[in-house]
Amino acid sequence: MKLPTKKLAVALAAFGLSTAALADITIGVSVSATGPGAVLGGPQKNTTELFPTSFAGEKINWVVLDDASDPTNTAKNIAKFITETKVDVIMAGTTTPGVMAAAGPAAESKTPLIALAPNRLDGEKFKWAFTMPQPIGLMAEPLLEHAKSKGYKTLAFLGYHPDAYGEAWIKTLEPMAGKYGITFGPIEGFARTDTSVTGQVLKLMSVKPDAVIVVASGAPAAMAHSSLSERGYKGQIYQTHGAPSPVFLKNGGKAVENGVIVAGPLLEWEQLPDSHLSKKVGAEYAKAYEGKYGKDSLSSFGGHMWDGWAITSRAIPVALKKAKPGTEAFRVALRDAIESEREIAGVHGVFNFSPTDHSGFDSRGRVLLQVQGGAFKVISTK
Amino acid sequence: MDFQIHLLLIQDGVTNGAIYALLSLALVLVFAVTRVIFIPQGEFVAYGALTLAAIQAGKAPPTVWFLVALGAAAAGADIWQAVRESRGSRIPAILGINLGLPLALAGILQVAPLATLPLVVQVILTLLVVVPLGPMIYRLAYQPVAEATVLLLLIVSVAVHLALLGLGLFFFGAEGTRTPSFTDGSLSIGPATFQYQSLWIIGITVLLIVGLFAFFERTLYGKALRATAINRTGAKLMGISTDMAGKLSFALAALVGAFSGVLVSPVTTIYYDTGFLMGLKGFVGAIIGGLASYPIASLGAVMVGLLESYSSFWASAYKEVIVFTLIIPVLVWRSLTTHHVEEEEH
Numbered sequence: 001m002k003l004p005t006k007k008l009a010v011a012l013a014a015f016g017l018s019t020a021a022l023a024d025i026t027i028g029v030s031v032s033a034t035g036p037g038a039v040l041g042g043p044q045k046n047t048t049e050l051f052p053t054s055f056a057g058e059k060i061n062w063v064v065l066d067d068a069s070d071p072t073n074t075a076k077n078i079a080k081f082i083t084e085t086k087v088d089v090i091m092a093g094t095t096t097p098g099v100m101a102a103a104g105p106a107a108e109s110k111t112p113l114i115a116l117a118p119n120r121l122d123g124e125k126f127k128w129a130f131t132m133p134q135p136i137g138l139m140a141e142p143l144l145e146h147a148k149s150k151g152y153k154t155l156a157f158l159g160y161h162p163d164a165y166g167e168a169w170i171k172t173l174e175p176m177a178g179k180y181g182i183t184f185g186p187i188e189g190f191a192r193t194d195t196s197v198t199g200q201v202l203k204l205m206s207v208k209p210d211a212v213i214v215v216a217s218g219a220p221a222a223m224a225h226s227s228l229s230e231r232g233y234k235g236q237i238y239q240t241h242g243a244p245s246p247v248f249l250k251n252g253g254k255a256v257e258n259g260v261i262v263a264g265p266l267l268e269w270e271q272l273p274d275s276h277l278s279k280k281v282g283a284e285y286a287k288a289y290e291g292k293y294g295k296d297s298l299s300s301f302g303g304h305m306w307d308g309w310a311i312t313s314r315a316i317p318v319a320l321k322k323a324k325p326g327t328e329a330f331r332v333a334l335r336d337a338i339e340s341e342r343e344i345a346g347v348h349g350v351f352n353f354s355p356t357d358h359s360g361f362d363s364r365g366r367v368l369l370q371v372q373g374g375a376f377k378v379i380s381t382k
Numbered sequence: 383m384d385f386q387i388h389l390l391l392i393q394d395g396v397t398n399g400a401i402y403a404l405l406s407l408a409l410v411l412v413f414a415v416t417r418v419i420f421i422p423q424g425e426f427v428a429y430g431a432l433t434l435a436a437i438q439a440g441k442a443p444p445t446v447w448f449l450v451a452l453g454a455a456a457a458g459a460d461i462w463q464a465v466r467e468s469r470g471s472r473i474p475a476i477l478g479i480n481l482g483l484p485l486a487l488a489g490i491l492q493v494a495p496l497a498t499l500p501l502v503v504q505v506i507l508t509l510l511v512v513v514p515l516g517p518m519i520y521r522l523a524y525q526p527v528a529e530a531t532v533l534l535l536l537i538v539s540v541a542v543h544l545a546l547l548g549l550g551l552f553f554f555g556a557e558g559t560r561t562p563s564f565t566d567g568s569l570s571i572g573p574a575t576f577q578y579q580s581l582w583i584i585g586i587t588v589l590l591i592v593g594l595f596a597f598f599e600r601t602l603y604g605k606a607l608r609a610t611a612i613n614r615t616g617a618k619l620m621g622i623s624t625d626m627a628g629k630l631s632f633a634l635a636a637l638v639g640a641f642s643g644v645l646v647s648p649v650t651t652i653y654y655d656t657g658f659l660m661g662l663k664g665f666v667g668a669i670i671g672g673l674a675s676y677p678i679a680s681l682g683a684v685m686v687g688l689l690e691s692y693s694s695f696w697a698s699a700y701k702e703v704i705v706f707t708l709i710i711p712v713l714v715w716r717s718l719t720t721h722h723v724e725e726e727e728h
Contacts, residue, residue, distance in 0.1 A: 036655075039556045161699050189699040193659055195401075195650040198394040199694030202387050219558055219651040251560060251651065 024059040025088050025325045028081030032094035035069025041094035043302030050288045056317045071097040078102045082109045091308045093117045103129050112335040114308035131359045132304035136172040139262045142368050143238050148180040152210035155182050159215025161189025169215045192220050201227045211236040222248045226255030261369040266303040266347040271378040277345035285347045307346030314344050389574050391691045397580040399687020400587040403680035404642050405664025408635040413673045414611035415631040417532050421539040424661025425546040426639025431647035434508040435559035440497030444553040446488045446511050452518040453480040516636025517629035550654035558653035583645045670712050
C-alpha cells in the first residue's frame with residue numbers, strides 16, 4: 001500500500017504550505033509580460049522584481065503571472081489567486097480588458113485590486129478597485145489651460161480614431177473645451193498601422209485651426225506630428241501622455257520641436273521642483289530600475305506598478321493592526337486603509353483616495369513638457 | 383480643395399497604391415498557379431521590413447533562425463519522401479539546399495559587420511533571408527494538400543497567417559521600427575513636390591511589374607507557371623512539375639512581399655502586424671482583377687490607394703470602411719458580367 005502514504009504526505013505537505021502562507025502577506029500580480037501588450041506589461045513585470053520580500057515584520061510572497069495579453073488568461077490567473085494562493089491584494093490589468101476581467105472576481109472575493117489600466121468600473125467593482133493611470137480629464141486640463149493662455153480659439157483633433165484611447169480624449173475634450181472658450185474640431189482619425197496621414201493633415205491645413213492635438217502613441221504620434229510640420233502647419237501642436245518616449249524624439253527629430261506634451265511626472269523626475277513629493281520617489285524608482293535593467297530602460301507603465309506597491313505598503317501596517325493576513329478581515333481593512341490614507345507619494349503623482357474617487361490624483365499627477373533642443377523640458381507643474 | 387491638395391492626395395494614393403499593386407500581383411500569381419488565397423502575403427512585408435531594420439541595427443535578424451528551422455523541417459519532409467520513393471541519392475542535395483545554405487547564411491550574418499554594409503548589400507541579405515521562407519512554407523504547409531479544395535487551402539492559409547503573425551511578434555517584439563530613406567529629400571517639379579522615397583517606390587514597382595512580365599513571357603520557368611495556371615493537369619502531362627511551380631510562385635510572392643516591406647519601411651513605422659492590412663488592401667485590388675488579370679489587379683490596387691487617400695481627407699474615421707466596402711460593388715459587378723464556370727473540385 002504505497003499510494004495512500006504518498007497521498008497523505010502530499011496532503012500534509014500542502015497543509016503545511018497553506019498554513020505557512022496564512023501568516024505571510026501574499027500579493028498576486030497578473031500582467032501582460034508577453035504578447036502585443038508586452039510594451040506596457042514587460043516593465044510592470046520587471047518592476048515587481050524590485051519589490052521587497054519582507055515588509056513591516058511580515059514575509060511578502062509575490063506571485064507574478066503572465067496573461068500573454070489575453071483577458072481570458074487574466075481571468076484564469078485571478079481565479080488561481082483567489083482559490084489557490086489566497087492572495088491579500090491583486091495587482092492586475094495591463095490593458096483595460098484585463099482590468100475588466102479582474103474586477104468582478106476581485107470584488108466578489110472582497111480582495112483589493114490595484115488596476116494598472118484606465119477603466120470605467122462601477123458599483124461593487126469600483127469599490128474594490130483602485131486605478132493607477134491618470135484619468136484623461138486630469139491630463140486634458142493643463143493643455144486647455146495652455147491653449148487658453150495663448151489665446152487659441154480652435155483646437156483640432158488628429159489621432160487614433162475609431163479607437164478606445166482616441167475616443168476617451170474626444171469624449172473628454174468635447175464638453176471641456178467650451179469652458180476654456182475653445183471650439184473643438186474637426187476630428188481627423190488614423191490608425192496605428194497607417195502608412196501616411198497626408199489626407200488628414202491636408203484637411204486640417206484647409207481648416208486652419210489655431211492648435212492641433214495629436215492623440216496617439218510613440219512612433220505614430222511622431223509621424224502625425226512631423227507630417228503636420230512638414231506640410232507647413234504653423235499653429236501649436238499638442239501631444240498626450242501616450243506620446244513621450246525615446247522613440248518619439250528619435251523618429252520626430254526636428255519636426256517635433258516646440259510641441260507641448262502632457263505627461264506624468266515620472267518621465268522627467270529630475271526636472272521636478274524639490275517640493276514635489278514625486279521627485280524623491282521618482283529618483284528612487286528610476287535608480288532601482290535603471291540600475292537593474294540598464295540606462296534609458298525606464299517606462300511610465302512600470303511606474304504604475306511601483307505606485308501600486310507604494311499604496312499597498314502604506315496600507316499594510318494600518319491593516320495589520322486590525323487583522324491577520326490571509327483573512328477576509330485583513331483584506332477589508334486593507335481596502336479601507338487605502339481609501340483613508342492621505343498623501344501617498346507615487347512616481348505618477350500623489351494619491352488621496354476617497355469613497356467616490358478611486359483614482360486619487362490632483363494636479364501633482366501631471367506636468368507639461370515642451371520639446372526643446374531635442375529633449376523634453378518641464379514647462380509647468382500645475 | 384484646390385489643385386495643390388489634389389496633387390498631394392494623388393501622390394500619396396499612388397505611392398501606397400504601388401505597394402498594394404505589387405501585393406495584388408503576388409496574390410493573383412499564387413492563386414492562379416496553386417489556387418491558394420495567400421493571406422500570409424502581408425506577413426512577408428513585415429518580415430522584410432523588420433529583418434532589414436534588424437540588419438541595419440547590426441543584429442543578426444531572428445528570421446534567419448526561423449529559416450534554418452523551416453529548412454530542417456523541409457529537409458526532413460523531402461528526405462522522408464525520397465526514402466519512400468527509394469531515391470536515397472537525392473539526400474545530399476536536399477540537405478545542402480534546405481539546411482546547408484540557410485546555415486551558411488546564418489554564419490555570414492553572425493560575423494559580417496551588418497550595420498556598416500552598404501544599403502544594397504543589406505537589402506540583398508534581407509531578401510536572402512526572407513524569400514526562401516516562401517517555398518519552404520509551400521513545401522511544408524501546402525504541398526501535402528496541393529490537390530485539395532480551394533476552401534481547404536484557404537483554411538491552411540489562415541493557419542499559416544496566424545502562425546507567422548505570432549512568430550513575428552516573438553521575433554521582433556511589439557515595438558515597430560523604421561528604416562532610413564534610400565535617398566533623403568524631395569524633388570520639385572512645378573507646383574508638385576515628390577519625396578525621393580515615393581519616387582523609389584513607384585519606380586521600383588514599375589520595374590518589378592515589367593520584370594515579372596518579361597519573366598512570364600520570355601523564360602521557360604515563367605511559361606511553365608503560366609501553363610500550370612491555365613491547366614494543372616495539362617501542364618503535368620507536359621512534364622511540368624506542379625510542386626516546382628508551387629514553390630516558384632511562392633518564392634516570387636515572398637520576393638514581392640519582402641521587397642514591398644523594404645520599400646515602404648522608410649515611409650512609415652512597420653510593426654509585426656502592419657503587413658496584414660496592406661495585404662488585405664492588395665487583396666481588394668486582386669479581387670477587382672477577378673484573381674486572374676494582372677493589369678486589372680494592379681490598376682484596382684492603385685485605385686484602392688487613391689480611394690484610401692481621398693477618404694482619409696474627406697472622412698478619415700471611415701477610411702477603412704470605405705476601402706473595404708469597395709469590394710461589394712465590385713463583386714456584384716463581376717457576378718453580373720462574367721459567366722462563372724464552377725471549377726471542378728475533387
